[in-house]
Amino acid sequence: MSDAAPAGTDADPLGPGSMLHRLTHQTRWGLVATRAIVLEAAHPQIGAALITNSTFVAHPWRRLRNTVLSAQRMVDPDSEVRRREAARLNRLHARITGTDAENRPFNAADPEVRAWVVATLFESTVTMYRLSGESLDGPALDRLYAEFQAFLALMDPYGGKLPPTLREFWRYYTSVVEERLENTEAVHVILDRLFAQVPAPPLLRDRPAVWAAGRAIAGPTASAIIVASLPESLRARLGLAEVPGTRTLMHAACLSTSLATRLLPESWTRLDTVMTMLDPGYTPQRGGEALAGLRRGMAKAGALLRLITPGQETAAAGDSAVRSASRFFSEVLDQTGDGHLRWPDLAAMAREIATRLDLDTQDEDRLFAAFADWWRELQKELDTDGDGRITGGEYAAAAAAMAGPALIRIAEVLFDVTDTDDDQVIDARECRALFRTAFDQDPGGGDVGERLTRGEFVRRFLDFMAGRRHSGVYDQMFAQS
Amino acid sequence: MAANDGSDHVLLPEAGDVRGVPHHVACVMDGNGRWAAQRSLPRVEGHRAAETAVIDVIEAAHTAGVGWLSLYAFSTENWRRPAAEVDDLLRLVRRALRKHALSLHTRGIRCRFLGVTDPRIPPALARDIADLTTLTRDNRRMTLTVAFDHGGRRDIVEAARSLIRDGVPPEQVTEESFARRLPHPDMPEVDLVIRTSGEQRISNFMLWQVAYAEWVFPRVLWPDFRAGHFWECLETYRRRDRRFGGVQAPALTGKECR
Numbered sequence: 001m002s003d004a005a006p007a008g009t010d011a012d013p014l015g016p017g018s019m020l021h022r023l024t025h026q027t028r029w030g031l032v033a034t035r036a037i038v039l040e041a042a043h044p045q046i047g048a049a050l051i052t053n054s055t056f057v058a059h060p061w062r063r064l065r066n067t068v069l070s071a072q073r074m075v076d077p078d079s080e081v082r083r084r085e086a087a088r089l090n091r092l093h094a095r096i097t098g099t100d101a102e103n104r105p106f107n108a109a110d111p112e113v114r115a116w117v118v119a120t121l122f123e124s125t126v127t128m129y130r131l132s133g134e135s136l137d138g139p140a141l142d143r144l145y146a147e148f149q150a151f152l153a154l155m156d157p158y159g160g161k162l163p164p165t166l167r168e169f170w171r172y173y174t175s176v177v178e179e180r181l182e183n184t185e186a187v188h189v190i191l192d193r194l195f196a197q198v199p200a201p202p203l204l205r206d207r208p209a210v211w212a213a214g215r216a217i218a219g220p221t222a223s224a225i226i227v228a229s230l231p232e233s234l235r236a237r238l239g240l241a242e243v244p245g246t247r248t249l250m251h252a253a254c255l256s257t258s259l260a261t262r263l264l265p266e267s268w269t270r271l272d273t274v275m276t277m278l279d280p281g282y283t284p285q286r287g288g289e290a291l292a293g294l295r296r297g298m299a300k301a302g303a304l305l306r307l308i309t310p311g312q313e314t315a316a317a318g319d320s321a322v323r324s325a326s327r328f329f330s331e332v333l334d335q336t337g338d339g340h341l342r343w344p345d346l347a348a349m350a351r352e353i354a355t356r357l358d359l360d361t362q363d364e365d366r367l368f369a370a371f372a373d374w375w376r377e378l379q380k381e382l383d384t385d386g387d388g389r390i391t392g393g394e395y396a397a398a399a400a401a402m403a404g405p406a407l408i409r410i411a412e413v414l415f416d417v418t419d420t421d422d423d424q425v426i427d428a429r430e431c432r433a434l435f436r437t438a439f440d441q442d443p444g445g446g447d448v449g450e451r452l453t454r455g456e457f458v459r460r461f462l463d464f465m466a467g468r469r470h471s472g473v474y475d476q477m478f479a480q481s
Numbered sequence: 482m483a484a485n486d487g488s489d490h491v492l493l494p495e496a497g498d499v500r501g502v503p504h505h506v507a508c509v510m511d512g513n514g515r516w517a518a519q520r521s522l523p524r525v526e527g528h529r530a531a532e533t534a535v536i537d538v539i540e541a542a543h544t545a546g547v548g549w550l551s552l553y554a555f556s557t558e559n560w561r562r563p564a565a566e567v568d569d570l571l572r573l574v575r576r577a578l579r580k581h582a583l584s585l586h587t588r589g590i591r592c593r594f595l596g597v598t599d600p601r602i603p604p605a606l607a608r609d610i611a612d613l614t615t616l617t618r619d620n621r622r623m624t625l626t627v628a629f630d631h632g633g634r635r636d637i638v639e640a641a642r643s644l645i646r647d648g649v650p651p652e653q654v655t656e657e658s659f660a661r662r663l664p665h666p667d668m669p670e671v672d673l674v675i676r677t678s679g680e681q682r683i684s685n686f687m688l689w690q691v692a693y694a695e696w697v698f699p700r701v702l703w704p705d706f707r708a709g710h711f712w713e714c715l716e717t718y719r720r721r722d723r724r725f726g727g728v729q730a731p732a733l734t735g736k737e738c739r
Contacts, residue, residue: 299615300615300616300618300619302612302615303611303612303613303615303616304582304583304586304612304616306608306609306612307578307579307582307583307609307612307613307616308579308582308583451646
């Protein structure tokens with residue numbers, strides 16, 4: 001098909017010449033990934049993992065950014081980058097285990113689960129091509145399928161496999177849809193809550209009214225479009241009615257992204273471009289220079305928008321450098337957004353740091369161990385009713401206990417893993433790796449670009465975590481994205 | 482432009498100064514409290530009235546072709562004032578900044594801030610300051626530097642610290658290399674400082690940059706300071722014989738700015 005199958009890159013199914021490489025850098029990949037996650041959420045194991053561990057609903061922009069970065073690393077021209085990313089994903093998934101509401105165990109590293117994730121991405125890609133009027137022909141389909149198989153093999157070399165041929169794949173896909181998928185809570189959370197409540201992207205964060213107005217129209221539309229593209233039998237099982245007209249809308253959406261991909265300048269439909277516009281904290285892997293000008297323009301537009309639209313003149317709670325315990329609880333600590341502090345919330349923080357710093361196994365283990373110690377300390381100090389979770393009220397009643405030795409230990413481990421050259425100082429480059437501040441952007445916190453000694457670094461971290469002081473860079477990492 | 486009274490022959494050979502217009506003018510905006518006291522008004526009313534003067538001076542400097550205008554809005558020492566006055570002042574600054582952001586931008590004025598490090602600055606104001614800086618950073622017609630939470634000594638100490646941190650050998654520290662460590666190293670030295678209300682002090686204002694500046698001390702209080710006063714000060718400057726520590730010249734005469 002048109003841009004589907006350039007020949008001659010068979011040696012490297014995931015490299016720069018692959019269909020997957022091109023796709024993961026295009027805006028429409030966002031459509032594929034969003035549709036796939038609904039199919040994933042209907043899988044009981046994945047649904048349970050999403051509900052209990054994921055920050056997807058509370059921090060969708062961060063999740064989108066991390067997903068995009070991860071997919072791009074998995075198709076990086078450098079095979080070492082791919083191998084590292086696969087190993088990181090494996091470690092990340094291995095930490096996500098537990099039991100669902102019906103006491104059935106779930107494990108994000110289960111080979112069956114992994115295979116289904118890749119299967120949904122493949123099927124969503126094919127569907128997206130089909131709906132946009134770019135049906136892939138036989139050889140292109142075979143090739144795309146081989147690439148997704150390679151993707152799974154990279155992630156899970158000894159584990160689950162997709163069926164060897166495409167014909168068998170469709171049988172497998174149908175049987176999972178018919179027999180394994182369920183009407184899970186996660187599906188409804190994504191369709192009803194995520195689209196309806198998705199928080200503003202960083203650029204529009206100060207303009208909640210503008211965002212809410214746009215979301216009120218776009219949210220249900222996005223939700224309806226995705227519902228319309230799901231297999232009919234699944235839709236029936238999920239109790240989701242197809243709203244009349246959405247099929248047309250869905251075609252229009254797919255068609256327009258496809259047309260945009262073909263007609264607009266390449267730089268406009270690159271996923272990096274969209275991510276850059278939505279999230280100033282996002283750093284594209286490559287081609288950053290070309291985007292710097294655009295980001296500059298976007299930064300100016302965002303600044304102008306904030307300056308000319310009416311601001312809150314009165315000093316709101318956010319006007320203070322020290323935020324209230326309840327705000328700190330909901331903005332920073334409660335990463336999953338379920339109103340409680342549990343281990344998955346702290347694990348999400350550790351995961352975010354590990355992802356940013358691209359830590360190796362040993363350092364990642366140290367970091368998680370430090371967060372686990374903190375969790376035990378918090379539970380001991382704050383979980384007064386012993387239900388295994390900490391409520392906002394329990395936290396507010398004893399917030400002083402936050403600066404215990406375990407938190408200081410986290411700060412020290414964070415210093416060690418950030419100080420990659422072991423010179424006992426966090427220099428500007430190391431600071432950027434942690435806070436991922438791109439180009440000449442000034443994060444406003446004044447923390448980036450400085451040289452921080454161990455003592456100063458620990459003090460600032462504790463200031464943020466225990467003193468609940470605002471910090472441009474830590475807010476960007478844990479609270480805003 | 483200053484009125485042309487035929488005295489162009491006293492022009493001084495300073496780069497960017499060819500028409501006798503100082504390249505970099507700085508204002509110490511003094512007298513808001515006294516202005517209010519004279520009218521039996523609360524001090525905040527003096528700060529409120531200062532806004533008109535600020536806008537007038539920016540406009541006058543812009544028209545006169547001044548390349549760099551610096552305004553001393555708030556010093557590190559000002560935090561010691563009563564909390565209510567500080568709060569009022571911060572609120573006024575934010576309101577004025579938002580109100581005039583677009584007109585500053587459309588006039589091609591690049592806005593920058595000097596200082597702005599204290600955690601007591603409300604995040605909303607810090608955000609607006611960052612936004613105004615971002616919005617106008619590519620403008621080139623005039624650079625407006627607002628010294629806010631500024632202290633000249635602190636800037637010098639910070640520059641010294643950064644030299645020490647980077648292990649620069651003492652013999653490599655020169656005036657030029659030192660100046661590059663100061664905030665906004667591209668900012669030229671100040672040619673003219675206007676301090677209103679008749680007070681004659683430096684008050685820790687841009688200590689390094691005012692080393693060779695001419696100073697004028699008009700008696701008018703800042704809230705009453707207008708474009709006309711500004712032009713008079715430029716005229717006074719034009720008549721001065723700037724020597725930069727060089728050859729002796731006849732003592733300064735001529736009409737001083739009121």
